[in-house]
Each structure stands twice: as structure tokens, then as C-alpha cells.
Amino acid sequence: RIEDCKLISFDKNHRIKGNITAVNSGEEIPFEIKRVYYLYDIPGGEARGGHAHKNLKQLIIAGSGSFELILDDGFNSKKIRLSQPYEGILIPPGIWRELTSFSSGSICLVLASEIYLEEDYIRDYENFKNKKRKNSSNS
Numbered sequence: 001r002i003e004d005c006k007l008i009s010f011d012k013n014h015r016i017k018g019n020i021t022a023v024n025s026g027e028e029i030p031f032e033i034k035r036v037y038y039l040y041d042i043p044g045g046e047a048r049g050g051h052a053h054k055n056l057k058q059l060i061i062a063g064s065g066s067f068e069l070i071l072d073d074g075f076n077s078k079k080i081r082l083s084q085p086y087e088g089i090l091i092p093p094g095i096w097r098e099l100t101s102f103s104s105g106s107i108c109l110v111l112a113s114e115i116y117l118e119e120d121y122i123r124d125y126e127n128f129k130n131k132k133r134k135n136s137s138n139s
């Protein structure tokens with residue numbers, strides 16, 4: 001559910017010489033990190049994402065710059081602008097996401113609970129929505 005997509009604030013560790021933020025498996029975030037990947041050099045006006053995951057948990061951070069995250073659980077959606085490297089959005093499985101409006105030079109850092117598995121993706125929005133609606137009418 002969309003309510004389960006949580007904004008998490010990390011310790012900024014502010015120093016005169018600059019800041020440092022750490023994210024530890026099972027401490028600040030409720031899963032073990034098995035993969036880290038990042039999006040960068042994203043051309044202006046480009047959108048990324050456009051899929052959901054069956055099992056994968058992720059934490060998305062604006063490592064630099066800013067972008068918009070559109071989250072959708074098949075019933076409700078919300079839009080969040082991420083712009084602080086000491087904040088992240090936790091995305092549980094079963095959430096459709098789109099990333100848009102990347103600022104120039106921005107970096108989208110993703111901490112993931114599993115290694116890359118194409119079978120874990122749901123890439124068709126109608127299929128995603130139908131699955132969600134079927135599941136909710138069963139429960």
C-alpha cells in the first residue's frame with residue numbers, strides 16, 4: 001500500500017569539512033542490502049522506472065540533485081520530490097514507480113534487497129493494476 005512507502009531520515013553527520021551519511025542493513029532500513037545501483041547522466045525530460053516488483057524492497061535516495069518519484073499501489077498514487085542526500089524513500093514490493101523531472105547532474109541512488117532478476121519485474125501497468133485489484137478482492 002502507498003502508506004507503506006515511507007520517507008526515512010538518516011543521520012547527516014554534519015562537519016565543517018562536509019557531511020557523511022551512512023545507511024546500515026537492518027538498522028536505518030528494514031532489509032539486508034544485496035545490491036546498490038545508481039542512475040546518472042539522465043537527459044533532461046527523461047523518465048525512468050515505469051514498473052513494479054514482485055518481491056524486491058528498495059530504498060531510493062537523491063545522492064545528488066533532485067527528481068520526482070511517482071508511487072502507485074493500484075488504487076492510490078502520490079508524488080514526492082527527493083532532494084536531500086540524508087533522506088530516502090522506502091518502497092516495498094507491489095508498488096508501481098516512475099522517476100521524472102531529474103535535475104541536471106542528479107544521481108538516483110538505489111539500495112536493493114535482492115540482486116537483479118528480470119522475472120521480479122512487472123512492466124505492464126494494466127497487468128499490475130489487475131493483479132492488485134484481484135488480490136484485494138480475495139482478502
Ligand code: TYD
Pocket residue numbers: 035037039047048049050051115116
Ligand atoms: P530498469 O530497472 O528497467 O531501469 P529503470 O527502472 O531505471 O528505468 O533497468 C534497465 C536495464 O538495466 C535492464 O533491462 C537491465 C539493466 N539492469 C541491470 O543489469 N542490473 C540492475 O541492477 C538494474 C537495475 C538494471
